[in-house]
Amino acid sequence: MGRTPLSEEAEREEEEGRERFHAGEVKLREIGARRQQLLDQVHHLSDQQKELYDRRQPKQQQLDDLHNAHRDAGHQLSELRRRRDGLRSQVDQALIDVRLVRQELPKGDHARPEQLRREMAQLELRQQTHALPLPEENALIDHLRALRKQLTLAEEEVGVVQAHEARRKGAEEALKQRRAELDHASAELQRLHLERDRKMEAMRSVLLEVGQLVAEIREKGRQRAEVMTKLDTTNRQFMELDRELGELVEASRRRRQEARKTMGEYNRAVRSSVSGQSVVERTAEAQLAELLKRGRITLS
Numbered sequence: 001m002g003r004t005p006l007s008e009e010a011e012r013e014e015e016e017g018r019e020r021f022h023a024g025e026v027k028l029r030e031i032g033a034r035r036q037q038l039l040d041q042v043h044h045l046s047d048q049q050k051e052l053y054d055r056r057q058p059k060q061q062q063l064d065d066l067h068n069a070h071r072d073a074g075h076q077l078s079e080l081r082r083r084r085d086g087l088r089s090q091v092d093q094a095l096i097d098v099r100l101v102r103q104e105l106p107k108g109d110h111a112r113p114e115q116l117r118r119e120m121a122q123l124e125l126r127q128q129t130h131a132l133p134l135p136e137e138n139a140l141i142d143h144l145r146a147l148r149k150q151l152t153l154a155e156e157e158v159g160v161v162q163a164h165e166a167r168r169k170g171a172e173e174a175l176k177q178r179r180a181e182l183d184h185a186s187a188e189l190q191r192l193h194l195e196r197d198r199k200m201e202a203m204r205s206v207l208l209e210v211g212q213l214v215a216e217i218r219e220k221g222r223q224r225a226e227v228m229t230k231l232d233t234t235n236r237q238f239m240e241l242d243r244e245l246g247e248l249v250e251a252s253r254r255r256r257q258e259a260r261k262t263m264g265e266y267n268r269a270v271r272s273s274v275s276g277q278s279v280v281e282r283t284a285e286a287q288l289a290e291l292l293k294r295g296r297i298t299l300s
Contacts, residue, residue, distance in 0.1 A: 013251070013255065014252060014255060017248045017251060017252050018252075020248055021245055021248045021249070024241055024244060024245045024248070025245065027241060028238065028241050028242065028245065031234060031237055031238045031241060032238060034234055035231065035234045035235065035238055038227055038230055038231040038234055039231065041227045042224060042227050042228060042231060045220050045223055045224040045227065046224065048220050049217055049220045049221060049224070052213055052216050052217045052220065053217060055213055056210060056213040056214065056217070059206055059209050059210045059213065060210055062206050063203060063206045063207060063210055066199050066202050066203045066206060067203060069199050070196055070199040070200060070203060073192055073195055073196040073199060074196065076192055077189065077192050077193065077196065080185060080188060080189050080192060081189065083185055084182065084185040084186060084189060087178060087181050087182040087185055088182060090178045090181075090182075091175065091178045091179055091182050094171065094174045094175035094178045095175055097171045097174070097175070098168070098171040098172055098175050101164070101167050101168045101171045102168060113151055116147055116150055116151045117151065119147060120144060120147045120148070120151070123140055123143060123144050123147070124144065126140070127140055127141075127144075
């Protein structure tokens, strides 16, 4: 099928439309390429954000673990301080007990039971092996009686001294044990202090790393937002230009439809008025072509 002839005005519009369409296609390709570049940037920035987020997660977990450990160490320190203060009170009381027990021992010299028994044995042997005058023997008997009383008292004092010595040793052993527990608690307190300080330093180090990663994630987000803004603008330009190109195509289609409609109406009018006159038809077609070159035609 041949091309439908257009009027000079329509032909000019068609030519201008073709030029605008070709120029628009070139610009559309440029905008499309720019849009693809922006899309690639958005995807690249999103991948970078994801990679930074994946790096941040284990660091955040490590930071949370250190924070929990630091908090637990603080609770242990509080408990250990209370225990140490209690042990200090126990040490002070044990020291008082030792001093009191040491003061309980009777003062002065005390006869030893073994010495009294030896002296009594010597007197009894003398009484049995010597014939003594009555006054001297009575005096010896009185002395033996006195020694027996002293022996009884000495044996009782030995029990008191031994019991006191046992109490003294028990008090001193308790004091030693309380001091050892206090020393151990103090050493443990110092160890926990150092451990908590190390955890604090580790927390600061990891916190700096997490903060740096968060700052980078935010920066990538800011860059992505800027690119998305540009992408939105480019998309609007692309859609607007695509709409304009569509309007150009639609305008061309309407012009050709109008030309075909006009040609059809004219042909029907000629055929109905001078049916079978080929020369007249050719003349009419020539006149129609001439009219189309001059501009739009209206049939009455």
